Structures are given as structure tokens and as C-alpha cells.
Amino acid sequence: MNSATVRNLLVRGMLAGLAAGVLALVVAYLLGEPSVDKAISFEDAHSHEHEMEVVSRSLQSTAGLATGVLVYGVAFGGIAALAYCFALGRVGRFSPRATALLLSGCALLAVYVVPFLKYPANPPSVGDPDTIGKRTTLYFLMMVLSVLLAVAATLLGKRLAPSLGTWWATVVAVAAFAVVIGLAYAFLPVINEVPADFPAALLWRFRLSALAIQSALWGGFGLLFGELAERQLNPKPAKADSGRAVPAAN
């Protein structure tokens, strides 16, 4: 029975991730692609050796982009649904829907925003191909560290709650998270491989669009998965029971 509940939540999580991926894809295509194209023009104008085109630009910016964003949405939807199964009823007095949105907001911060502030997204032509190994390792390290610390902070908050009360336990847990992340920011190596003459406004627009894509993904996921989870876990008793007469619970 419980295993079936987990399975159903998982399936809903992956479907919600796919739908949120579609939303993120629209944002990526409309806001992100213009910056990618401009960055590639910059690259072409500045490099003497021309690389052979394995996949055409028109495919990369449509089908290729869609593949990447949708797979990313499904994968994180599944992982978030598993985290949700764990968080449900354990994080506090939140309804299934509110738990989903809370988890989604925390995931946006822990999975994306915190690593991004140290190692932000870079457009084509920013980044030395020789350091790809180091940059990939550091990026994934920062992501794993941030997620583990967010989980640890949540557990710390839960442990402190009986003695400090929910408010101060939350404040202390968030502060502890911020301090340890600050230390990681300070001690992990700095990476700056932006070419000196790369347009600052273009870099800024590219990074803002990267943030917008993730906000759309996680915001869409939280709302949609929350709705699906709420309906699965708290099915409406009967049609005759008019939900409109009752003030909204949350």
C-alpha cells in the first residue's frame, strides 16, 4: 500500500517534471537562445580555427535544447518526488500541496541558485576547453555539497525545534547553512574565464535567462506536482460536497 503510494507519487513527479520542463523549454527558447546565438557569433568572430559542425545550430537550438531540458525536468522531477515522499509529514504542519511548493523552492535554491552564485552558467566562448574537467568537478561538487547541507540544515532545524521553537530553529538552521556555504565559497577555487572583450551585457542577459529557466522549471514543478499530490493523497470525498462554500484551507 505504502509502496504503491510512493510509486504513484514518483510517476506524478516525473510527469510534473516533464510538464515543467516544457515550460522551462519555452523560457529557454525565447529568453536564452538569443544570447546563445550572440555568444556564438562572438566566438566565430574571435577564433581563427573553425570547428566542424557535428550538429547544426538549428537542431541544437530546437530538438537538442528540448531533449536536454525535458530529460533534466523528468530526472529532477523523479528525484524531487522521492525527496517529497521523505519530507511528507516530516517537515512540519504543511498540507501535501504546500509541502510540494516548499520542497520545490528549497530545491531551486539548493540545486541551482547556491552553486550558480559560485559557478554561474556560462555562454559559448566563455571557458577554456582545457579546464573542463576541473570546472565540471567543482560544479558538481558545489551542487552535491549544497544539497547535502540543505538536508543537514533541515535535520538540524527539526532537532532544535522542540527547544527553540519553530521560528528560531528555522532561523538558526538557515544561518548555519549560510555560514557553511559561505566557507565553501571562500575556500573553493575561483573560476573566471570570461574573455576580456566579451560583452558584459550579453553575459548578464545570458545568466539572467539561465536563472529564469530554472525558476520556471522549479516553480512550475512545485505548483503542478503539489496539485497532483494533493489530489492523490486527499481525494475529494464526493461531488455533492460543494468545495466552494468552504473557505480555502490553504
Next chain:
Amino acid sequence: MAQHVAQPTATTPVVPAKLPLKAIAPWAVFVGILMLILLYFVGAEQGATSVFSGTDVHEWVHDARHLLGFPCH
């Protein structure tokens, strides 16, 4: 009567029942690993490390990799 049914959910928010860890664990292991493999192929394959030789995977998800924040090349 309708009011009687609706009352508990409207006034007292029910804390959802916890799902036992034993029920979550098998799904978390199998599906969790599968999802991480998917993320690896979107985010890092044929960049820092390669399971398949060539650059087809890298080039195909090139734009997504840049816009999703992964180091690309």
C-alpha cells in the same frame, strides 16, 4: 450534511501521514540512480568524461547544457 463532511479539512489542516522509509528506499535506490544517470548524460557526458566516444551527445545537448548551467566546453 455536506458541511459536516467538509468541516475537518477546512478548519484543521491535517498533517499528512509519513511514508515509511522501508517503502521509499527501494524506489529511491533504483529510480534515484536511473535519474542521476540521465542527469549525467545531459550535464557532463563527452565533456569532462566520456562513456561513448565522439562528440555527438555533447553537440546534441549543447545549448541545453549551457542554459541549464553546466560547464560545457
